[in-house]
Amino acid sequence: MPETALSVAGLTQYLKDLLEEDPQLQQLWVMGDVTSLHNHVSGLFFTLSDSEGMAAMKCVVWGSLRDRLIQIPKVGQQVCVLGSVQLFTKRGEYQLRTLQILPMGEGLQALRANQLKARLAAEGFFDPARKRPLPPYPKQIAVVTSPTAAAWGDIQRTLEQRNPGVRVLFSPAIVQGDLAPASIAKALARVERDNRAELIILARGGGAVEDLDCFNDERVVRAIALCERPVITGIGHQRDECLADLVADLAAHTPTAAAEFAIPPIAQLYQAHQQRQQALTRALVRRFEQESQHLQSLKQRLMELPAHSRPLQQAQTRLHLCQEKLAALNPQAVLERGYALARQENGALVRSPEDVSSGQILTLQLPRGRITVQVIQDQG
Template structure:
């Protein structure tokens, strides 16, 4: 009997049918350590190996299953995997096709939380220097939470009791489920774009880690950290912590506590105002009394109470100033007279009339003084100026 000749493809296909036909390998749970993990491929798939101390098996996790992961796998991580065993015909290798993966020893959500927290902490997203103070007297308080939960009722009641001047700007969102984190993120961003409030409360009431998971979203954490409006995170109860708590400017243990942290107490502020009023009133009355005493003292010592003394003193002062002014005037007059006499003597000494008094004369011809006679012919008439007057004469 001749033996059948098989192709490689036929052999691989036959082995694949044998393995897939065994129901025990169609849905198995297997534990081991991840190795040869190459990260997420651009197609969205993950390729790695699963090993223990004796053996290793190759594995693949397609993008549809990867999208359901709550944490980031890494080499050396112990995991529990659910999947099926089959043969990849092209290479003839049998491998594990992974449908679900959970950390071994810690829940997937807890690991995802710690991984995201560590990564954002390393980026500095939670640094205390980034935190902004809350406004002391907010006029508008933004509230991002479920419209049907107890959180919004508690916030409204406490705000109305403590600080009724504040207006509540409410953004109703889902706080649980697949679309919750996207809605919460969009509400935070919308309040910022509109500058709709002075401070913002983001939160919900208590629940399991799965119920609160929307507040562990990376996009929400980044939106809260980037918010120009101070954000108070109030998720769950005092023992619950979320990524949103670390990204916010302030964490409140409950939504009720958040409302108290965001609002001053009206009665306390009123008491403070009354104390200030009493202080300034007492201070003002004391100042008025002090000024009144000073005015009384000035009036008692004022010359207005003795007008005669005031008039006599001012008259004596006026007479003294008048005498000094008169003396200065006489002294200046004498000085001016002496200066005038001196200048008059000098002017008189230089006068032509003074020269004529000593026997000299001045000859005029044509109205002008003659300095040289050579230009005048004999018989020419001239005028002689002497001390006592003028006479006509002829040259000979």
């Protein structure tokens, strides 16, 4: 046996040390397609293969790290794996001990969008409680879109048809490409500074999904949230909502629909005005009838009050008694019974013979008239 011969265990251990101690292999990114997947209680086991099928390697995410993955991969998905190389001496196999898995291509974009959505949702941007009601009859509406977009023409025609008296303020913006997010945010801020519009429509016509990426940009979401007036979005046609739709006060599927939501048709306004007039007339008639009936009821009660009011009857009885007492004490009634009142010249009543003297002139007050007499003899 050659002196340089190695045992299987010795060679395997040498390779293990060589691989696992190499700094470049302790933490590296590997890109490939997931061709098999087995989610076991001890860990997540999957195979990462070259897109051309020329090579493959086994990967594992041990149970303690599985909950930290951003996303669980799927068979057929292209991913980028962060991990370190391990070699099992008993089987002579190496595998990638995985620390993190990121989707590639559209999956990576979706992941980033979901992360941004979750972060903005945590800040309360999508809370239904913060959405504001639209003004029922706005007189001035601002439109943010591209001047060359079909959406601008659709909105103008719709608003003109529904209510030609509404004033439309245009704030141009780029709505596609890398420059679009900053341009849209600037256009919205321009409307806010102008401070005339009661409502904002942010619109873009249909297009490919990638053409609408600017409406998932954080700058656009924050610009919409900062608007002091309600915002309606009309972006694309019949698709999943973008982040701009979620933060807006109302999301429409098309620019035309956004314009229809913004203002009611003038015929509807006229009909509503007529209905309010009719309702007001009916209310006034009902109120007049109710008040008339109430007045008649009060009149009837007033007429019946002497016959049914016990306090009034008691008061009338007391009044009669007082009248009888007053009549009994009336001096005129005493005179009617044959008495007379004698008064001296100064008007004082003669109450006894001592009050007069012989020859004094007195006035006698009778029940009907007065006479003047002279005292002939003092009987005091």
